Amino acid sequence: MEQLSEASLQQGIKQREKGESEYRLVWKHLSRNRTAVLGMIVIASFILLAVFAPLLATHDPISTDLGNALQGPSSDHYFGTDELGRDLFSRMLFGARISLNIGLISVGIGLLFGIPLGALSGYYAGKLDLVIQRIIDIMIAFPGILLAIVVVTVLGVGVQNVMIATGIASIPIYARLVRGSVLSVKKQGYITAAKAGGMRDSRIVFFHILPNCIGPIIVQSTFQVATAILWAAGLGFLGLGAQPPTPEWGAILSRGRGYMRVAAYLTTIPGVAIFLMVLGFNLVGDGLRDALDPRSRNY
Amino acid sequence: MSGYILRRILLTIPVLFGVSLIIFVIIRLLPGDPAVAIAGVHASQEYIEQVRQDMQLDEALHIQYGTFMSNLLRGDLGRSTFSRRPVTVELGERFPRTVELTVIALFIASVLGISAGVIAAVKRYSIFDNASMLFSLFGVAAPVFWLALMLQLLFSVHLGWLPAAGRGTWMHYILPSVTLGAASTGLIARITRSSMIEVLKQDYINTARAKGVMEKSVIYHHALKNALIPVVTILGLQFGILLGGAVLTETVFAWPGIGRLLVDSLLARDYPVVQGAVLLLASVFVFINLFVDILYAFLDPRISYSQESE
Numbered sequence: 344m345e346q347l348s349e350a351s352l353q354q355g356i357k358q359r360e361k362g363e364s365e366y367r368l369v370w371k372h373l374s375r376n377r378t379a380v381l382g383m384i385v386i387a388s389f390i391l392l393a394v395f396a397p398l399l400a401t402h403d404p405i406s407t408d409l410g411n412a413l414q415g416p417s418s419d420h421y422f423g424t425d426e427l428g429r430d431l432f433s434r435m436l437f438g439a440r441i442s443l444n445i446g447l448i449s450v451g452i453g454l455l456f457g458i459p460l461g462a463l464s465g466y467y468a469g470k471l472d473l474v475i476q477r478i479i480d481i482m483i484a485f486p487g488i489l490l491a492i493v494v495v496t497v498l499g500v501g502v503q504n505v506m507i508a509t510g511i512a513s514i515p516i517y518a519r520l521v522r523g524s525v526l527s528v529k530k531q532g533y534i535t536a537a538k539a540g541g542m543r544d545s546r547i548v549f550f551h552i553l554p555n556c557i558g559p560i561i562v563q564s565t566f567q568v569a570t571a572i573l574w575a576a577g578l579g580f581l582g583l584g585a586q587p588p589t590p591e592w593g594a595i596l597s598r599g600r601g602y603m604r605v606a607a608y609l610t611t612i613p614g615v616a617i618f619l620m621v622l623g624f625n626l627v628g629d630g631l632r633d634a635l636d637p638r639s640r641n642y
Numbered sequence: 643m644s645g646y647i648l649r650r651i652l653l654t655i656p657v658l659f660g661v662s663l664i665i666f667v668i669i670r671l672l673p674g675d676p677a678v679a680i681a682g683v684h685a686s687q688e689y690i691e692q693v694r695q696d697m698q699l700d701e702a703l704h705i706q707y708g709t710f711m712s713n714l715l716r717g718d719l720g721r722s723t724f725s726r727r728p729v730t731v732e733l734g735e736r737f738p739r740t741v742e743l744t745v746i747a748l749f750i751a752s753v754l755g756i757s758a759g760v761i762a763a764v765k766r767y768s769i770f771d772n773a774s775m776l777f778s779l780f781g782v783a784a785p786v787f788w789l790a791l792m793l794q795l796l797f798s799v800h801l802g803w804l805p806a807a808g809r810g811t812w813m814h815y816i817l818p819s820v821t822l823g824a825a826s827t828g829l830i831a832r833i834t835r836s837s838m839i840e841v842l843k844q845d846y847i848n849t850a851r852a853k854g855v856m857e858k859s860v861i862y863h864h865a866l867k868n869a870l871i872p873v874v875t876i877l878g879l880q881f882g883i884l885l886g887g888a889v890l891t892e893t894v895f896a897w898p899g900i901g902r903l904l905v906d907s908l909l910a911r912d913y914p915v916v917q918g919a920v921l922l923l924a925s926v927f928v929f930i931n932l933f934v935d936i937l938y939a940f941l942d943p944r945i946s947y948s949q950e951s952e
Contacts, residue, residue, distance in 0.1 A: 480653070481660030483931075484924045486886035493664070493920055496908060497671045573785055577890050580787045581905050596788060603795055610795075614788030622783035 372634035379630020385623030393439040402430035404437045405588045413606050423608050425598065431609065434590035435616060441591045442572050442620060445506050449571035450564050452510025457517025458560070462548050464518065465525030475518070482515040488574050495583050502591065505584045509571040520563055524556030558635040565628035569621040576617050592617050647936050654932050661924045665917050666710050670703075672913070679913050682723025719921070720914035724907070729918040733900065737922060739809065740892070740899035744884045746815055747823035752877060755827045756870070759834025763842065763869075764861060774831055781828030786887060790821045790894035807896035818895040822887060826880045833876050838869040871942050878934030882927040 373379050392399065401421070408428035416423045422431035464475040485493055494508035528534065529552060537547050578584030579593025587594065592613040599609025672679050677694040685693075694700060697720075698709045713719070719729035758778070762771040797817060798806035805814050841847065842865055850864045851857070889901035896902070900919050907915035 477653075477656050477660065480657045481664065484657055484661050484928045485920070486882045486923070486927045488889060489886040489920065489923055492889070492904070492908070493668065496916060497668055499673075569783070576785055577787060580785075580890065581893060582909055583905075593785070593787075596785075596791075600791060603791065604799060607795060610788070610791050614785060614792065617785045617788065618780075618783050621785070622779065625779065625783055 369631075369634045373630050376630040376633065378626050379634075382623045382626025382628075382630065385619055386627060389439050389443065389620055389623065392436055393443050396433075396436040396440055400430075400433035400436050402433045404429065404433040404590045413602060415606070416608060422612050423606065425595070425606075425609055426602055429588075431595075431612060434595060435592070435612065438590045438592045438595060438613070438616070439620075441502060441585065441589065442575065442617070445502065445509065445575040446568035446572045446624070448506045449509040449513060449575070450567050452507065453513030453517050453567060454560070454564065456511075457514045458521050458553070460514070461518040461521025461523075462525055462553065465522040466529060466544070466548055466552065472522075476522075479515045479518050482512075483519075485512075488512075488577050491574050491578060492583065495578060500583055500586055502585045502589060505575045505578050508578070509574045512574065513567050513571065516563065516567065517560070520559055521553075521556055524559055525552055528552050528555045562628055562632045562635060565624055565631055569624035569628070572617065572624070573621055643939055646939060650932060650935050654928055657928055658925060661921065661928065662711065662714060663707075665921045665924075666707055668920075669913055669917060670706075679911070680720065680723070683911065685723065714921075719918040722907075722912055722915045724910055724912045724915070729914050732903065732915055733918050733922055736898060736900045736903045739897065740885060740888050740901060743815070743818055743822060743892070743897060743899060744881060744888060746819040747884055748826065748877065748881055750819055751823035751826035751830055751880070754823075755830025756834050756873065758827075758831040759873075760838055760861070760866065760869075762831065762835045763838035766839065771835075775835070778828030778831040781824040781826075782832075784824065786821060786825060787890045787894055789824055790817070790891055793817050793821060794894070807894075809897055818891050818897050821894075822884055822891040825887070826884060829880065830873060830876060834869065834873050837872045838865060841865045841869040844868075871938070874941060875934055875938055878930055878937070882930045885923055885926060 373383075401419075406429070408424070411420075411424050411428040412426055414420055414424045414428075420430050420432060422435060425431055425434070460475055460479070464472045464479075482490060490512040491505075491508040494511050495504055498504040498507060525548075534547060534551060537551055542551075575584055575591070576593030576596070579591045580597040582594075582597065585591030585594045587598075596610050596613040596617075599606065599613070602609055669676050669679055675690075677690050677697070677699050678685070680697065681690045681693040698706055701709075717730055719733075721728055722732055725732065755778075758774040762768075762774045765771055794806050794817065797804045804817055805811075806817075808814055847860060847865055850860050855864070886901075888897075888899055889905055891897065892899045892902035893905050900922065904916060904919040904923075907913075907919065
């Protein structure tokens with residue numbers, strides 16, 4: 344332990360001399376990690392495709408053209424057409440928007456409720472902690488996608504409700520994570536000093552404790568975007584998520600199932616897209632975890 | 643340790659209570675008349691009234707909850723609005739099908755995952771290491787329903803080797819269990835690898851090697867035993883997650899398990915069955931977690947019970 348703190352002290356001094364901030368170091372480490380860079384390129388490409396979807400789309404993603412149904416990929420329809428003659432390429436572009444939105448908003452909801460719950464639970468301990476922990480235990484009792492299914496049962500189907508459902512399902516994950524980080528940070532000397540100085544609890548939590556828990560939260564959020572995208576696609580596939588004619592990837596895949604023998608591209612393409620997007624976030628998550636962990640950095 | 647175990651067992655009581663409360667609330671939060679939701683939209687007026695009386699839906703909420711709990715404890719989960727059979731009978735038929743699928747999937751995932759993880763750790767940075775880690779990434783990122791469809795397309799439609807759906811011969815088990823276990827295989831391989839690498843760095847491994855213990859024995863007898871502790875925890879949790887994941891796999895392979903029952907019932911608005919299936923899956927998961935925690939305490943006596951007493 345002593346060796347480690349000595350090493351990190353030396354490293355900190357070197358860092359100061361070079362004028363490098365912690366963020367710069369993390370970025371430096373991340374940009375040297377080839378798989379993480381690959382992940383970032385994948386995510387950036389999907390973001391660009393999603394943002395410029397209206398410009399890149401060759402057709403209206405929703406308007407049907409029955410005369411052109413189930414046409415294979417061609418120069419007019421890059422990814423072919425579905426059973427209603429809709430252009431799959433254009434539907435995939437707009438689908439990227441939906442999936443990214445679901446991933447980000449779901450994580451936003453998880454953070455918005457999970458962080459305060461975890462911080463309160465870890466900081467105040469005692470009875471409040473006991474109550475919050477039991478609520479979290481109850482939420483965790485519904486494994487994986489099941490909690491999202493329960494929420495969708497009550498709220499009904501649709502993209503918006505999928506965001507809420509996947510968001511709620513991620514609250515316990517953040518609450519647990521933040522509680523753990525707060526428990527370890529709050530024993531540090533500077534927190535005791537801040538308390539002794541008469542600083543308000545809310546100020547201590549927001550300005551002194553949470554900034555020190557940010558690393559694990561960022562890593563978890565990256566993985567959680569991937570999980571939310573997978574859950575949302577799963578719900579869409581089951582018919583419990585986005586409803587027709589919304590071009591959500593899971594829903595497109597589900598409809599394509601009926602035409603697997605004649606038009607395999609209707610299931611292959613959305614599947615590959617979901618896979619790549621989820622893979623991208625997972626690779627970046629792995630890279631961030633390494634970059635934020637001083638022990639795994641090589642200087 | 644017995645104090646810890648007792649504490650851990652007692653803590654499941656409020657959780658199960660909370661789960662039952664959530665199940666109770668679901669039906670009451672649905673838009674419209676809960677009596678209609680439970681009896682089914684096509685039910686006769688008399689049946690709806692009978693349901694309303696049976697469940698005391700005109701009474702105050704705490705009385706309704708009392709009735710709900712006493713029915714629950716007697717094993718009465720109501721009747722399916724679709725088949726009109728008791729929900730417990732439906733669940734009793736379907737649940738074992740899901741358990742057998744999950745057990746086989748987890749078995750495949752542990753055998754493949756642990757072996758791949760050990761080899762990857764021992765032959766670090768080799769081609770095998772890279773390949774198995776690539777495969778594990780694939781398993782984690784590929785949507786399970788898509789993997790299911792692609793395997794169906796390849797092995798049933800194109801090659802014609804395996805049946806595409808249903809349950810009958812042992813051949814029917816292969817595709818669903820491989821699909822269901824794919825994500826877990828990747829996860830188990832990754833965790834085994836990193837845990838094994840950690841353990842192989844320990845002093846006692848060096849000591850064993852210095853004593854002249856054969857490398858094989860070092861790996862299998864000295865290192866693997868300790869490296870598997872985190873893996874065992876993951877296995878337990880994976881079992882529960884696979885039960886939930888069966889919802890998707892069973893739908894693709896038309897497997898007559900509880901996952902497909904849940905989805906079918908949701909789409910048909912058969913709420914008593916939805917209630918029962920969710921309750922069953924969540925309770926099983928709670929007990930699995932309990933079991934894993936207790937097992938963990940036995941496997942690793944260093945586990946700080948102070949964590950709980952904090």
